[in-house]
Amino acid sequence: MDIYSILFWFLSAMAVGSALGVILSRNPVNSVMFLILTFFAISGHYIIMNAQFLAVVNIIVYAGAIMVLFLFVIMLMNLNADVEPQKGMMIQLAGVISGGTLFLVILMGLTTAKSELIDTKSSDIGLISNLGKVLFTKFALPFEISSVLFLSAMIGAVVIGKKEHIPASEKAEIV
Numbered sequence: 001m002d003i004y005s006i007l008f009w010f011l012s013a014m015a016v017g018s019a020l021g022v023i024l025s026r027n028p029v030n031s032v033m034f035l036i037l038t039f040f041a042i043s044g045h046y047i048i049m050n051a052q053f054l055a056v057v058n059i060i061v062y063a064g065a066i067m068v069l070f071l072f073v074i075m076l077m078n079l080n081a082d083v084e085p086q087k088g089m090m091i092q093l094a095g096v097i098s099g100g101t102l103f104l105v106i107l108m109g110l111t112t113a114k115s116e117l118i119d120t121k122s123s124d125i126g127l128i129s130n131l132g133k134v135l136f137t138k139f140a141l142p143f144e145i146s147s148v149l150f151l152s153a154m155i156g157a158v159v160i161g162k163k164e165h166i167p168a169s170e171k172a173e174i175v
Contacts, residue, residue, distance in 0.1 A: 004048055022034040039059065040059065046058060
């Protein structure tokens, strides 16, 4: 076995183990920490595939910015198991059905996909210049649409997170 195979299997085990930690952890902060570890393992896979730019962007954007936002939302919501309402049987059934459907779609995608190995030693697929050329020529419209989608998600998060100010005279009437 060469070093690439050893690194691949190590990073794969780390990614699967930490992804299971995200799902099985009862503490939301620990789940976020496991998710950060998963992103680092995926970035290691990018480096093995000679896509250093994607690895760095994955660490900066996902493990950095997105996870900070997740932690901020978790701490802002003040999740507490005592106050959380119990899920009904229909909601649990819907979750099992949607999760099973997603599993079947992923399984079918994996069985029909062609397995092509990338030559990591001579490939220039993940280099920044090639990525930039493809991103801003062939995928310019989807790139801009995703930026508008992120902007609308941020605006929605601000609107949802904004607390409604109720004057003191109306608070007395409510109580």
